[in-house]
Amino acid sequence: MINYTNGKEKLNYRLIIVIMTLITIVFLFIIINWVISGLIHQRKEVMVPSLIGKSVVDALDILSKYNLGIKKDGQEYHSELPVGTITRQNPLPGMMVREGKMIKVTISQGGEMVFVPDITGETIRNAELIIHKNQLNIGNKIEMYSLQYEKNKIISQEPPPNSIVNKNTPINITVSLGPPPEGILLIPNFIGKNILELKTWCEQNKTYYSIVEEKLPGIPGTIIQQFPVADTVITGTETINATIISQEQVNSQDKNKHLPNNIPIHYEVPQGISEQIVRMIIIDENGEREIYSKKHLPGTKIDLSVFKKGHTKLRIFINNILVEERIL
Secondary structure (H helix, E strand, O other), X not given: OOOHHHHHHXXXXXXXXXXXXXXHHHHHHHHHHHHHHHHHHOOOEEEOOOOOOOEXXXXXXXXXXXXXXXXXXXXXXXXXXXXXXXXXXXXXXXXXXXXXXXXXXXXXXXXXXXXXXXXXXXXXXXXXXXXHHOOOEEEEEEEEOOOOOOOOEEEEEXXXXXXXXXXXXXXXXEEEOOOOOOOOEEOOOOOOOEHHHHHHHHHXXXXXXXXXXXXXXXXXXXXXXXXXXXXXEEOOOOEEEEEEEOOOOOOHHHHHHHOOEEEEEEEEOOOOOOOEEEEEEEEEOOEEEEEEEEEEOOOOEEEEXXXXXXXXXXXXXXXXXXXXXXXX
């Protein structure tokens, strides 16, 4: 015969053990919570200081006076605060917290850097779209007459193309008013022209000129530099200074020792569905200068030569987008 009494006693005993265990756990939790709460409330309340604009090192010094800690919560670009400074904090300045509280901070990465696009030759409308697309702003606008650029086209810009600047930097532009009215005389662009053209123009307009010759390979008498630059207003007192290729022949020994090389350049316009503007810029010891700018059909082959002076780079642009850079 089965003894049910013993089974019930064992079940009751186990139930009592479980209940006592739960009561003990709850009791211990209450005691521990009471102790911790007491310890916390023994800490003084302090006001959170402002850390905005401070370096992390300075923030540590400030917080140590209040027995507070610091924890990095993230980082972000900031155009006004330099790299390593605090841009945001949590809790906010002025809030009351207990000693030992960790203040979360966000650290500045400085301004976000972007490339300056080339807007030379663009209409004002297109220039604004390009500038805003590149996360930059339009700065000051200067208007001047020009023989080289049509009305409402961009003549120049500052900062120059391909510079690296902070995001939202203003780009100052000079805009063409078109050809000047009667009575205003502008200097034409004589670069690449024969010196006879400059002499004839100066004689017709009663303007002084001076000529400096350099022993360079190329066609003798070709103007390679001028000052003042093209589109400068002439009042009658200026002297146009021109540098030309010397009439003397350059021997090979001098060329190897002192002169830049005459470097051939070959370029084939990429395939497409319409004409494309090809621009070439040379950067060497003489600075940066444009050597070519013209519209071409896809597949057109371009051959020309440039004077290399020291370390020289060639940049090729298609529709004002840099597509290739060569070391010459």
